[in-house]
Amino acid sequence: MAKIVFEDVTKTFPTKDKRSKEQFTALDGIDLEIEAGEFVVVVGPSGCGKSTLLDLLGGLTRPSSGRILLDGKPVTGPGLDRGIVFQQYALLPWRTALGNVEFGLEATGVPRRQRKQRAREFLDLVGLTGFEDRHPHELSGGMRQRVAIARSLAYDPDVLLMDEPFAALDAQTRESLQDELRRIWQRTGKTVVFITHGIEEAVYLGQKVAVMTSRPGRVKEIVPVSFGARGGGFQGEDLRSSPEFARYRHEIWALLHDEVARAQQLEKEEATV
Numbered sequence: 001m002a003k004i005v006f007e008d009v010t011k012t013f014p015t016k017d018k019r020s021k022e023q024f025t026a027l028d029g030i031d032l033e034i035e036a037g038e039f040v041v042v043v044g045p046s047g048c049g050k051s052t053l054l055d056l057l058g059g060l061t062r063p064s065s066g067r068i069l070l071d072g073k074p075v076t077g078p079g080l081d082r083g084i085v086f087q088q089y090a091l092l093p094w095r096t097a098l099g100n101v102e103f104g105l106e107a108t109g110v111p112r113r114q115r116k117q118r119a120r121e122f123l124d125l126v127g128l129t130g131f132e133d134r135h136p137h138e139l140s141g142g143m144r145q146r147v148a149i150a151r152s153l154a155y156d157p158d159v160l161l162m163d164e165p166f167a168a169l170d171a172q173t174r175e176s177l178q179d180e181l182r183r184i185w186q187r188t189g190k191t192v193v194f195i196t197h198g199i200e201e202a203v204y205l206g207q208k209v210a211v212m213t214s215r216p217g218r219v220k221e222i223v224p225v226s227f228g229a230r231g232g233g234f235q236g237e238d239l240r241s242s243p244e245f246a247r248y249r250h251e252i253w254a255l256l257h258d259e260v261a262r263a264q265q266l267e268k269e270e271a272t273v
């Protein structure tokens with residue numbers, strides 16, 4: 001059985017009009033299977049339910065109907081088997097980089113001395129050796145996001161859930177963190193579910209790219225992405241400028257194009273109501 005299974009998952013919310021019994025459907029009949037160790041990227045137009053899908057998998061909300069299974073068991077709440085990284089760093093400002101990573105370990109019952117050691121190892125993994133004692137305000141945006149990633153990895157979750165983690169960063173920092181994430185994924189074998197607006201980011205990172213429809217969100221198509229030398233030394237600019245990369249980018253762009261137009265139309269209609 002797959003590591004993660006979405007079975008006909010629907011999520012509705014009450015509409016703004018509290019008197020109305022009508023529900024707003026954010027996700028409708030999501031079926032998705034993710035294998036252990038897979039890197040799956042979810043793309044879709046704004047408001048199609050990407051974050052809702054990740055929140056459901058993180059156990060932060062419950063499906064209105066359908067089931068989400070992790071290792072064959074229904075997800076009923078958050079757990080240490082899943083680490084979540086959001087767009088905003090969500091670091092504790094009064095703690096150092098090391099203290100923030102240790103924080104992730106406190107809930108796991110790792111003894112204090114080992115916590116420090118483990119936190120150092122994970123800061124090293126994300127290239128932050130030498131910055132252990134800095135507070136978040138003394139770190140750049142990219143470094144803060146690295147701390148957040150180290151914190152999520154330190155308690156060794158099987159699954160890493162990432163909701164546009166690099167969206168707030170400048171292009172160069174984003175690309176270098178993409179490289180780092182690929183390296184970490186190859187080294188640790190985690191299952192990663194990653195949400196982005198960026199088609200290039202999706203092609204660069206994903207083994208599978210799930211393209212969603214505009215609201216209510218459904219999985220429109222799953223595009224398997226594989227490059228000849230993937231997993232080898234073929235990275236960075238070589239990969240981004242290859243003809244295969246351009247082909248995948250175009251394929252996903254074409255799948256998204258109509259959905260984005262429809263989402264914009266829906267937004268306009270809502271604004272005029």
Ligand SMILES: Nc1ncnc2c1ncn2[C@@H]1O[C@H](COP(=O)(O)OP(=O)(O)OP(=O)(O)O)[C@@H](O)[C@H]1O
Pocket residue numbers: 013014024026044045046047048049050051052053
């Ligand atoms: N708690 C909530 N109550 C009511 N509506 C909600 C709630 N959470 C999300 N929604 C609505 O559900 C829809 C999907 O939201 P979601 O944030 O999952 O989309 P998204 O694809 O992640 O969007 P974006 O790409 O803009 O971040 C949106 O229309 C949003 O307004």
